[in-house]
Amino acid sequence: MMSLMDVDTLLTTTRSVRRKLDLDRPVEPEVLAECLRIALQAPAAGALLSSIRWLVIRDQATRSAVAEHVREPARAAQAQFGHLVSQATLASSRHLLDVLDRVPVFVLAAMIGRPAGPGADANVFYGSVYPAIWSFQLALRSRGLGTTITGYHLDGHEADVAALLGIPDDVTQVALLPVAYLTTTDFRPAARPSVQSVTYYERWGRAQD
Template sequence: MSIDTKSVDYVLSTTRAVRRKLDLDRPVEPEVVGTCLRLSTYAPSPGNQQMWRWVVVRDAGRRARLGELFREVGRSYLAGVRADLGAAVEYPSVRRMVDSVQHLIDVIDRVPVFVIPCVQGPRPSGSVEAASFYGGIYPAVWSFQLALRSRGLGTVLTTLHLQREAEAAEILCLPSDVTQVGLLPVAYTTTTDFRPPARLPLEKVAFLDTWGNALT
C-alpha cells in the first residue's frame, strides 16, 4: 500500500497544543473519541503490556469538579510564572503562551470532553522503572492527539490537576493501583489552518555519533 507521506507529514507538523482555539459550544460525538482512542491503542508499550487506561469524562458535574481543581492549581501556577518572569512576561512570545494557558484555565469546565490518560499498575520508585512506567503511555497519548487532529479536533496534554491527584481520583472513582498522567481537554477546533510551530534548526538538536558532531 502506498502511503501519502505529504498528508502524514502535514498532520505530524501541525498537531499543536490547542488551548485558545477549542470550540466550547460544539458537541463532540462519542464515536469520534472512541475511534481516536482505539487508534491510540495500537501504539507500542513497554513489554507490550498495554497498561494504558483512559477515562473519558462527559458528565458536566464531574467536568466542573475537575475543572475547579485545575483552575485553582492553574491560577497559583501562573501567578508564580509571572513573578518569576518579571518584565520578560511582556515579551510577545512569552505573553502569548501565558495568555493561552490563562485562557484554558478560565474556560476549562466548558470544554465538552476531558480524557484522562492513566497507567495501571504500582507506581515505581526507581528512575529507570519510572521512565518505562510513565514513558510507556506517551506514544499512545500522541497517537490520540494525531488522530484528533486529522478529524478536526484539538487538545493539549496538561498536568496541572495532578497537584490535586487524590481529589481527582475520588471524582473519577479510580482504583488505588491506577495512576493519572494528565488531562486532555478535547474539542473541535475553531480553525483547521494550523501551521508548523517555530523550532530550533535540526543541527542544534541532532548529532552524528558523538555529542556536538554535526548530523549533516
C-alpha cells in the first residue's frame, strides 16, 4: 500500500512495465476500483472533468480481439521506427505484444466528445485526462501492480475497437493500459538528463547564473 512507499520513491520508480507483468495472477476488482477512484482526483479542466470514462475489460475473448487490433499497427510502427529506440526497449515492446492477450485486465481511458481543434483546445482536452492516467499508474504501482500506456490501435483501428466494445461515435479513445501484478519490486530511477541541462532561466537557452 501507499504507506509502505514514500512519495519520492513512488514518483521516481514508476516505470512503463512490459516484461515484468504477472500474467497468471488475477487482479481483484476492488483493487482496480480503488486505483480508479484515486485517478479521478487528478486535476482536470472543470468543464471536462465529467467527461472522463474508464472501460475495464476482463473477458478473455474480448481482450484477445483487442490485442489483435493493437498488434498490427504496433508491429508496423516498430518496423519503421524501431531503430530510434534502444534494443532493450524494442525487445520489451515486442514481448508485450506477444503476450498482450494474456495480461489479466485492460483499462481503456476515454473522453466523451472530441477535441474542438488543435493547439489550446487539444491541450485542454487531453490535458484533462492524462493526469488521471498517470495517477492511475501511480496508484497501481503503490499496490504492487504495473502497466504501460499503449495507443497503437488508435492508428487505423480505433473504429474497430469502438465497434467491438460498443463505444459511441462521440467518444475519444485516449489510451489502453494493460494491467497486472508485478513479478518484481526492483525498480530504480531511470537515466535522465540532468536538471541543469534542460532548465532555462528568464530566457530560452539561458543557464542559471
